[in-house]
Amino acid sequence: MSAETHPRLMVPVLAFCGAVVAVMQTLVVPLLPHIPALTGSSPAAAGWLVTITLLTGAVFTPVLGRVGDMYGKRRVLLSSLAVLTAGSAMCALTSDIGWLIAGRALQGSALAVIPLGISIIRDELPPERVLPSIALMSSTLGIGAAIGLPVAALVVENFDWHTMFWASAALGLLDILLVLWIVPESPLRTSGRFDTPGTLGLAATLVALLLAITQGADWGWTSPRTLGLFATALVVGTLWGRYELRTASPMVDLRVSARPAVLLANLAALLVGFAFYANSLVTAQMVQEPTSTGYGLGASIVVSGLCLLPGGLAMVALSPVSARLSAAYGPRTALALGAAVMAVGYLVRFFTSHALWLIVAGATVVACGTALAYSALPALVMRAVPVTETGAANGLNTLMRSVGQACCSAVVAAVLAHVTFVAGGRSAPTLHAYLLIFLIAAGTALAALAAALCLPSGKPAVSAPAGTVAVTKSAPALREST
Structure with missing residues (x-):
């Protein structure tokens, strides 16, 4: 069967796939403190279970988006889900940290499912x-992260820790079956040769940059290793950019990406990704701080994860609201409103971080703003690119969100590690450390608001490139509403 038989089932199936993939990004967070004891590894090695998904997700998302544009989006989506399932099964079958990291790398590479589904x-x-x-599809990136933390925490506290990876493998297999049954292959193709040098250059640039960002706090921001990676990213990125501008079928069309409508949308994605991730990182840790700190609530892992659940549910409810705002006033307005709500949410958190219900309320306000912003970003991108480049363009936009999250992780780790005091016989972050993070996140959201307001409001002139393959069925164009 196909989506022509069940047209209303296609979107729920794709959204479910996106939510499952998003859950993988935060699945192991509740387990991290226990990984060294469970696997006989070091805390630094355990941290790679999160870092590696950022790296593989960042590298494969734009690459697989481009591959989908050229060879079939459904085909690549199924391949990504198969890799996720294999990575989950690998993690479920081992307690060796090396194999766990390898399995997590496979899970992270499936992040491309979200931009492929949008396309x-x-x-x-x-x-x-x-x-x-x-x-709805775009919001699954935040929805899955918000729902995944409490679910993973429940599994960690009540079952063998391998259970959550078996569940991940089962969900991945269910996704594959649903896509085979419901989702049709997209009719559009972009012709041309696959840009292997451009792919390798992009991968090298992203790996060097994200390694420096995510590991800089542990290695030292001025250490030779960190500075060397930043330098490598700069040099390789510059050479890659020059090559992409000269090749006939580039991995990333930099001329399209340099259009103000695309460039500012990607900048806003980076900033919103930063602001969103701070909410997830800080909330769970803050409520788990012991009461001896004077502000901590001493909550369990499960309770700390449940603090994010209302925000995840709010994101589900608000994604159609964002769509109506985009239809009525344009996606630029929806993005600006979302960024403004996020900033307000962090200001609420700055002044009300003493009671559990107020913490949950502030986190939910931030999640509501995230839903509005995340839902508007793909519409902005697709207004400005040819229909045959939506996979690559949305992949790049999703990549920018991942880079924002990586930057946020580094900033949060640095602040919480350096603004500390001794409480209950151990070093702990001060309340001012958390309040500083809220201010930084609020400032980032306001910067996203500024980027949204600078977006051009007119209808962009976009035509299909000469390399478009003829198809038998015409794809609908995105309706303009600004």
């Missing part, structure tokens, strides 16, 4: 259904 939605659905559908 399929644009190609397959009638115009009136595109905006609400891509709003």
